Amino acid sequence: MAISLKPEHLKRYKDIAVLFMKYGRSDLVKTSGLSLALGDESPEVAAVAPEAGELAADLERLGPTFIKLGQLLSTRADILPPPYLEALARLQDNVGPFSFADVERIVEDDLGVRLSKAFNRFDSIPMASASLGQVHRAEMRDGREVVVKIQRPDIREQIMQDVAALEELATFLDSHTEMGKRYDFAQMLSEFRKSLLRELDYRDEAGHLIEFAENLRDFDLLIIPRPVEDFTSSRVLTMDYIHGKKITALHPIRRLEINGKRLAEQFFRAYLQQILVDGVFHADPHPGNVFLTEDERIALLDLGMVSRIMSGFQDNLLRLLLAISDGRGEEAADITIRMGTRKENFAEEEFTRDVSDIVARHTDTSMNKVDAGRVVLEIQRIAADRGFRLPPEFTMIAKALLNLDQVVYTLAPDFDPNAVIRNYASQIMQQRILKSLAPGNLMTNLLDVKDFLERLPNRVNKILDAVGNNELELKVDAIDEKKLMEGLQKVANRITVGLVIAAMIIGASLLMRVETSFKLFGYPGLAIIFFLLAAAAAVWLVVIILYYDETAEK
Numbered sequence: 001m002a003i004s005l006k007p008e009h010l011k012r013y014k015d016i017a018v019l020f021m022k023y024g025r026s027d028l029v030k031t032s033g034l035s036l037a038l039g040d041e042s043p044e045v046a047a048v049a050p051e052a053g054e055l056a057a058d059l060e061r062l063g064p065t066f067i068k069l070g071q072l073l074s075t076r077a078d079i080l081p082p083p084y085l086e087a088l089a090r091l092q093d094n095v096g097p098f099s100f101a102d103v104e105r106i107v108e109d110d111l112g113v114r115l116s117k118a119f120n121r122f123d124s125i126p127m128a129s130a131s132l133g134q135v136h137r138a139e140m141r142d143g144r145e146v147v148v149k150i151q152r153p154d155i156r157e158q159i160m161q162d163v164a165a166l167e168e169l170a171t172f173l174d175s176h177t178e179m180g181k182r183y184d185f186a187q188m189l190s191e192f193r194k195s196l197l198r199e200l201d202y203r204d205e206a207g208h209l210i211e212f213a214e215n216l217r218d219f220d221l222l223i224i225p226r227p228v229e230d231f232t233s234s235r236v237l238t239m240d241y242i243h244g245k246k247i248t249a250l251h252p253i254r255r256l257e258i259n260g261k262r263l264a265e266q267f268f269r270a271y272l273q274q275i276l277v278d279g280v281f282h283a284d285p286h287p288g289n290v291f292l293t294e295d296e297r298i299a300l301l302d303l304g305m306v307s308r309i310m311s312g313f314q315d316n317l318l319r320l321l322l323a324i325s326d327g328r329g330e331e332a333a334d335i336t337i338r339m340g341t342r343k344e345n346f347a348e349e350e351f352t353r354d355v356s357d358i359v360a361r362h363t364d365t366s367m368n369k370v371d372a373g374r375v376v377l378e379i380q381r382i383a384a385d386r387g388f389r390l391p392p393e394f395t396m397i398a399k400a401l402l403n404l405d406q407v408v409y410t411l412a413p414d415f416d417p418n419a420v421i422r423n424y425a426s427q428i429m430q431q432r433i434l435k436s437l438a439p440g441n442l443m444t445n446l447l448d449v450k451d452f453l454e455r456l457p458n459r460v461n462k463i464l465d466a467v468g469n470n471e472l473e474l475k476v477d478a479i480d481e482k483k484l485m486e487g488l489q490k491v492a493n494r495i496t497v498g499l500v501i502a503a504m505i506i507g508a509s510l511l512m513r514v515e516t517s518f519k520l521f522g523y524p525g526l527a528i529i530f531f532l533l534a535a536a537a538a539v540w541l542v543v544i545i546l547y548y549d550e551t552a553e554k
Contacts, residue, residue: 009161009164009165009168012161012162012165012166013165013169015062015066016166016169019055022058023050023055052083052084052086052087053087055070055084055087055088056070056087059088060095063131063158064095064131064132064158064159065159065162065163065166065196067131068131068159068196068199069166069192071088071089071284072188072195072399073085073088074088074399075377075395075396075398075402076188076380079183079384089286089402089403095129095130096129097126097129097134098129098134098152103124103126103134103136103150106150106151106236107148107236111231111236118141118231119138119139119140120140120141121138121139122136122138122139123137123138127147131152132151132152132155132199132200132304133150133155134149134150134152135147135148135150136148137241140228140231144228144240145240146231146238146240146241147225147238147240148231148237148238149202149236149237150236151202151234151236156200159196159200163192163193166189166192167186167189167190167193169185170186170188171185171186173185174186182384182387183384184389187392191392191395195305198305199304200234201234202232202233202234202236202237203233203234204304204306205227205237205304206227206232206237206239208282208303208304208306209224209225209226209227209303210227211280212224212282212300212303213226215274215278215280216270216273216274219269220297221263221266221296221298222266222267222270222297222298222299223242223293223297223298223299223300224299224300224303225240225241225242226239226240227240242291242293242301243294244291244292244293245291245292246290247287247290247291247292247298247407248287248288248410250292255411258292258296258411259296260411260412261411261412261414261415263292263296263298263411263412264409264411264412264415265415266298267290267298267404267407267408267411268404268408268415268420271400271404272420272428273428275314275317275397275400276314276317276318276428277314277428279308279310279311279314280306280308280309281306281309281397282300282303282305283305283306283396283399283400284302284304284305284400284403285400285403285404286403286406286407287403287406287407287410289302290407307393307396307397307400309393309397313339313393316335316338316339317397318425318428318429319331319335320332320335320336320339322421322422322425323359324359324362324372324376324418325372325417325418325421325422326422327360328359329355329356329358329359329360330352330355332355332356332359332379333351333352333355333356334352336355336379336383336388336390337388339390339391339394340383340389340390340394341388341391342389343387343388343389344387345387346387346388347386348386350386351382351383351386354382354385354386355379355382358375358382359375362374362375371402371417372401372421373398373400373401373402373405374402374405376394376397376401376402377398377402380398404417449499449502449503452499453499494541497541498541501537501538501541504530504531504533504534504537505530505531505534507530508527508528508530508531508534509527511524511527511530512524512527514527
């Protein structure tokens with residue numbers, strides 16, 4: 001059974017079929033029935049495999065959807081060989097500009113105000129033009145210099161139609177081909193659709209600018225442009241103009257004049273915080289999105305592609321990065337297995353061996369420097385080969401780490417990311433602990449304690465009623481009522497002491513936020529006293545449990 005060749009998708013099916021034929025996958029064309037879309041125009045299979053750069057050029061010609069798809073494929077080491085990954089990573093997102101008449105119409109329709117009324121100046125020639133939109137420099141009525149990003153006319157409809165065709169093809173390949181079952185193209189296209197929809201709503205990007213500016217406020221060498229919220233819509237984004245140049249456009253002499261190592265370290269640490277602490281990170285930090293400002297700071301631009309990860313995933317990712325940086329291959333494999341899902345044909349021993357080999361090989365290449373991004377990409381390829389599925393977040397992190405390596409090496413060729421990972425790990429753990437003690441989390445814990453205390457009397461009454469009515473049944477070989485009551489009393493006493501300790505810790509945490517002149521070790525004195533009392537009580541409880549339990553066993 002072949003895919004249904006819907007008329008509105010026919011052109012895209014033909015384009016995809018030509019790509020498959022050109023790059024050696026004519027079997028997929030025949031299996032899926034795409035040969036029907038080619039008709040009598042089937043191209044001959046090339047005797048020599050095309051150069052990797054040709055694939056990037058072909059995707060550029062197919063338009064915005066395929067440019068974005070190529071950028072996604074640049075992170076899939078499990079699907080494409082390294083030369084193609086490198087070619088797609090350099091995929092240019094530069095296309096011809098659309099007319100200023102369209103710019104004026106879109107801005108006025110979305111903002112509800114004439115261009116001449118909203119801005120003192122609005123340049124008719126765009127600063128840059130990409131597949132989804134273009135950027136114009138302007139000046140607000142109050143003199144504030146801004147850039148205005150305008151979405152291409154009807155681009156959403158075009159992209160959604162292309163994605164629908166790709167999703168139909170992906171679903172068919174997953175169901176009818178070994179390659180599809182191996183790589184799960186439908187899931188990949190589902191994540192691709194979500195990412196594109198978020199990128200097509202400029203209000204999301206404005207929110208990201210605000211969020212990242214707040215999260216990274218402690219990094220004095222980083223700057224995030226602020227959006228002008230009243231002049232922002234789903235198709236128009238107005239934000240601060242940043243004076244600077246792309247780091248890839250810097251003259252070699254200029255690079256010698258800046259403190260590249262310091263900039264690279266702070267930039268790298270900022271991304272570690274985004275990924276491992278904040279749980280929200282810029283997923284596309286390629287060198288073209290990174291500017292060096294006139295006051296020698298780093299500006300992050302184009303925050304349309306953002307990914308979020310859960311706390312448990314962050315813990316495993318930190319362990320994985322530490323294992324890679326220390327060259328511990330088997331541990332890296334074990335951690336990766338915890339992060340994904342086993343398929344029926346998962347070969348665990350082979351997976352562990354392959355991951356250990358790739359970590360050892362990269363460690364041997366440079367004793368001081370391992371490209372974590374490239375290793376993570378290789379792990380993703382090994383997982384697909386060995387019947388193991390990693391979550392979509394893993395792909396986005398791999399892409400971010402790979403681009404991150406490129407940026408820091410551009411700023412400082414001798415930069416060692418792994419030293420930063422190792423040295424910064426303890427600070428990351430402190431930040432994660434402090435985040436867990438945030439007022440919102442403390443209130444959640446207090447509500448849990450309140451719920452437990454509210455239910456405790458009722459539960460104890462039920463137990464005591466069952467005991468009093470001789471309805472309590474314990475499955476034991478022999479019973480001594482005296483020892484049983486002593487045991488229950490121990491349990492009750494330990495639960496009570498545990499609750500008191502927990503209450504003291506929570507109370508002390510809340511008191512830490514109360515300013516007072518009484519200080520101990522530089523912190524509010526009363527809070528520290530409660531912490532010390534709680535620690536002493538906890539130690540005492542552990543000693544009692546260990547000593548008396550051991551005595552009772554003897």
